[in-house]
Amino acid sequence: xxxxxxxxxxxxxxxxxxxxxxxxxxxxxxxxxxxxxxxxxxxxxxxxxxxxxxxxxxxxxxxxxxxxxxxxxxxxxxxxxxxxxxxxxxxxxxxxxxxxxxxxxxxxxxxxxxxxxxxxxxxxxxxxxxxxxxxxxxxxxxxxxxxxxxxxxxxxxxxxxxxxxxxxxxxxxxxxxxxxxxxxxxxxxxxxxxxxxxxxxxxxxxxxxxxxxxxxxxxxxxxxxxxxxxxxxxxxxxxxxxxxxxxxxxxxxxxxxxxxxxxxxxxxxxxxxxxxxxxxxxxxxxxxxxxxxxxxxxxxxxxxxxxxxxxxxxxxxxxxxxxxxxxxxxxxxxxxxxxxxxxxxxxxxxxxxxxxxxxxxxxxxxxxxxxxxxxxxxxxxxxxxxxxxxxxxxxxxxxxxxxxxxxxxxxxxxxxxxxxxxxxxxxxxxxxxxxxxxxxx
Amino acid sequence: xxxxxxxxxxxxxxxxxxxxxxxxxxxxxxxxxxxxxxxxxxxxxxxxxxxxxxxxxxxxxxxxxxxxxxxxxxxxxxxxxxxxxxxxxxxxxxxxxxxxxxxxxxxxxxxxxxxxxxxxxxxxxxxxxxxxxxxxxxxxxxxxxxxxxxxxxxxxxxxxxxxxxxxxxxxxxxxxxxxxxxxxxxxxxxxxxxxxxxxxxxxxxxxxxxxxxxxxxxxxxxxxxxxxxxxxxxxxxxxxxxxxxxxxxxxxxxxxxxxxxxxxxxxxxxxxxxxxxxxxxxxxxxxxxxxxxxxxxxxxxxxxx
Numbered sequence: 135x136x137x138x139x140x141x142x143x144x145x146x147x148x149x150x151x152x153x154x155x156x157x158x159x160x161x162x163x164x165x166x167x168x169x170x171x172x173x174x175x176x177x178x179x180x181x182x183x184x185x186x187x188x189x190x191x192x193x194x195x196x197x198x199x200x201x202x203x204x205x206x207x208x209x210x211x212x213x214x215x216x217x218x219x220x221x222x223x224x225x226x227x228x229x230x231x232x233x234x235x236x237x238x239x240x241x242x243x244x245x246x247x248x249x250x251x252x253x254x255x256x257x258x259x260x261x262x263x264x265x266x267x268x269x270x271x272x273x274x275x276x277x278x279x280x281x282x283x284x285x286x287x288x289x290x291x292x293x294x295x296x297x298x299x300x301x302x303x304x305x306x307x308x309x310x311x312x313x314x315x316x317x318x319x320x321x322x323x324x325x326x327x328x329x330x331x332x333x334x335x336x337x338x339x340x341x342x343x344x345x346x347x348x349x350x351x352x353x354x355x356x357x358x359x360x361x362x363x364x365x366x367x368x369x370x371x372x373x374x375x376x377x378x379x380x381x382x383x384x385x386x387x388x389x390x391x392x393x394x395x396x397x398x399x400x401x402x403x404x405x406x407x408x409x410x411x412x413x414x415x416x417x418x419x420x421x422x423x424x425x426x427x428x429x430x431x432x433x434x435x436x437x438x439x440x441x442x443x444x445x446x447x448x449x450x451x452x453x454x455x456x457x458x459x460x461x462x463x464x465x466x467x468x469x470x471x472x473x474x475x476x477x478x479x480x481x482x483x484x485x486x487x488x489x490x491x492x493x494x495x496x497x498x499x500x501x502x503x504x505x506x507x508x509x510x511x512x513x514x515x516x517x518x519x520x521x522x523x524x525x526x527x528x529x530x531x532x533x534x535x536x537x538x539x540x541x542x543x544x545x546x547x548x549x550x551x552x553x554x555x556x557x558x559x560x561x562x563x564x565x566x567x568x569x570x571x572x573x574x575x
Numbered sequence: 576x577x578x579x580x581x582x583x584x585x586x587x588x589x590x591x592x593x594x595x596x597x598x599x600x601x602x603x604x605x606x607x608x609x610x611x612x613x614x615x616x617x618x619x620x621x622x623x624x625x626x627x628x629x630x631x632x633x634x635x636x637x638x639x640x641x642x643x644x645x646x647x648x649x650x651x652x653x654x655x656x657x658x659x660x661x662x663x664x665x666x667x668x669x670x671x672x673x674x675x676x677x678x679x680x681x682x683x684x685x686x687x688x689x690x691x692x693x694x695x696x697x698x699x700x701x702x703x704x705x706x707x708x709x710x711x712x713x714x715x716x717x718x719x720x721x722x723x724x725x726x727x728x729x730x731x732x733x734x735x736x737x738x739x740x741x742x743x744x745x746x747x748x749x750x751x752x753x754x755x756x757x758x759x760x761x762x763x764x765x766x767x768x769x770x771x772x773x774x775x776x777x778x779x780x781x782x783x784x785x786x787x788x789x790x791x792x793x794x795x796x797x798x799x800x801x802x803x804x805x806x807x808x809x810x811x812x813x814x815x816x817x818x819x820x821x822x823x824x825x826x827x828x829x830x831x832x833x834x835x836x837x838x839x840x841x842x843x844x845x846x847x848x849x850x851x852x853x854x855x856x857x858x859x860x861x862x863x864x865x866x867x868x869x870x871x872x873x874x875x876x877x878x879x880x
Contacts, residue, residue, distance in 0.1 A: 204832070208832060211618040211619060211835075214619065215618075215619060233617075233619050233835065236619070237620065239619065342816075343813060343816050344815060344829075344833075345833070391707070392706040392707050393706025394727075395724075395727040396706075396812070396815065532833075532836070535829060535834065536641070539814075539815070539817055542815050542817045543817035543818075545816070546727060546815075546817060547729050547816070547817055
């Protein structure tokens with residue numbers, strides 16, 4: 135009798151386990167085809183390698199429309215205004231957050247994470263890199279574009295990036311230069327290298343007129359203690375910190391490799407790869423290119439360090455996130471894809487394929503560190519990632535372009551940084567005024 | 576009566592399809608652009624949701640330093656490139672208007688630059704102007720000269736885009752002038768030769784005046800194109816350094832794509848359209864005046880006889 139009870143219990147347990155093993159949250163969506171829109175970017179190339187595994191596990195097919203990221207943004211802008219969109223999931227560049235959320239074109243993700251049939255309890259959202267989530271995923275909190283009591287989640291970082299300092303270990307060692315930890319050391323090193331190593335520039339940086347010059351300037355503005363606006367949206371870009379950042383950029387470009395002032399990110403990275411500069415401070419996304427001997431003459435000679443500290447630590451945050459458009463057809467299946475891609479498992483898969491992790495735990499993963507030894511440094515850098523290094527507001531495009539052309543004038547035409555930034559501040563205030571940012575002042 | 580009416584309508588009925596196609600294909604987009612220029616419209620909105628702001632886009636633009644600078648750059652660019660291209664193009668045509676062996680091959684080679692896609696032209700020149708690996712600076716260095724900041728200094732960058740444009744578009748003027756030259760009445764040239772005109776005199780008193788109608792149309796076409804040039808400069812400098820090469824069409828492109836202000840971009844396009852329209856009308860009036868003068872002269876000559 136006893137043994138029979140035991141046996142029955144055993145069968146019952148086995149049966150429960152069997153149903154548990156068979157439970158398949160993806161079942162209702164099997165055979166669905168998702169259409170997604172992503173940028174042509176190393177991270178999303180890595181994602182392409184991972185997607186077949188998703189289809190195999192879930193039975194959900196994925197059709198990918200990959201575009202150059204600015205073209206992608208243009209396409210999405212049109213796509214999202216339609217009543218019925220073609221895309222079930224989109225990857226969006228961070229500054230699109232302001233536009234899409236403001237125009238009410240992205241799904242609020244709360245209802246999906248609340249849905250027990252969709253949300254995976256083992257997802258562990260607290261492991262997602264908080265600087266990225268703040269920068270790319272959340273809107274509606276502080277200043278409107280940051281997290282806060284009133285904020286909510288519209289996207290999940292995927293293919294996000296921060297800045298690190300890449301330097302030539304061999305050159306630094308040869309001349310006994312220490313790896314810069316502060317901005318003073320950074321600027322000293324940048325101008326010392328062309329003296330001791332003729333023909334080599336100190337640091338390769340973006341500087342081309344427009345967005346690139348603005349990006350390069352803002353990269354130094356946050357660590358040097360500056361901001362574009364204060365809490366009341368008054369421009370403070372022209373204060374001492376702003377001038378210091380402009381001077382830092384000018385020093386770097388002046389001591390940089392030849393032709394620096396027209397570099398975009400690709401040219402700056404190429405200069406570093408070809409050994410024309412001893413340092414390169416930009417997105418972590420470039421690291422895999424430096425280590426690839428087929429396109430880099432400096433593979434194996436590059437060290438990585440944290441973005442140097444000015445008044446504070448503050449590396450950039452940027453890159454892409456993924457979201458579900460309001461006009462998508464298969465929203466629930468799209469959520470399942472999003473969740474799978476950014477789960478611990480999906481994140482590691484894409485990282486091993488050469489993508490940028492979205493989770494702290496992935497950066498600590500032993501296997502990943504073995505394949506990409508710089509991963510631990512990048513994980514460390516992310517602790518200082520500053521989600522507020524540039525404002526993500528609808529008027530930003532215009533202000534960004536103005537900062538960029540003014541900086542370019544500082545770099546190439548000798549315009550005084552204070553004068554340039556005063557001009558930017560004045561015009562930025564007019565733009566903000568017109569957009570209604572001073573309505574409550 | 577009925578039949579007469581129908582008869583009178585017939586030509587219009589036959590023309591109607593063409594007219595409708597024309598109206599839809601031509602007037603609709605222009606009308607759309609004019610309408611859009613009165614809106615405060617960002618691309619995340621449907622056009623119906625955009626706010627009507629009257630002339631404020633036009634007024635704001637006139638007060639916008641960047642727009643004014645860009646307009647100035649465009650005018651300067653168009654004036655310089657078209658002048659130089661006309662001189663070089665017509666000059667080349669005059670030189671090559673003779674029987675040379677292999678002329679047809681030469682002609683094909685001369686017009687090659689025009690046939691290359693503008694994006695490719697931009698990329699090509701950008702690499703040639705490259706500060707370290709570009710052919711120009713490498714040559715300068717091998718000659719022991721200082722490298723030139725082709726694209727990284729404002730006035731050099733402006734010169735560089737002018738050089739690229741001249742390289743690409745001189746052939747256009749060359750080929751049209753050559754065609755004009757070769758269709759000139761041989762009798763006039765022969766007569767002048769018999770009268771003892773030197774080759775220079777032939778060029779100045781016979782060839783150029785007779786070519787004038789073609790040259791004016793060519794000039795106009797080039798001028799319109801020069802005002803709208805986009806891709807080559809976009810690829811070469813993207814308007815930089817500063818705003819030194821930011822021509823109007825590039826500014827329009829950025830206003831729509833980067834600043835996301837479709838209304839303002841439409842207003843800018845309309846300014847450009849008005850500018851080109853004025854030019855065309857001026858050319859047309861000039862042409863009329865010249866023709867009238869010629870007619871008067873002919874009439875006077877006829878009176879004498």
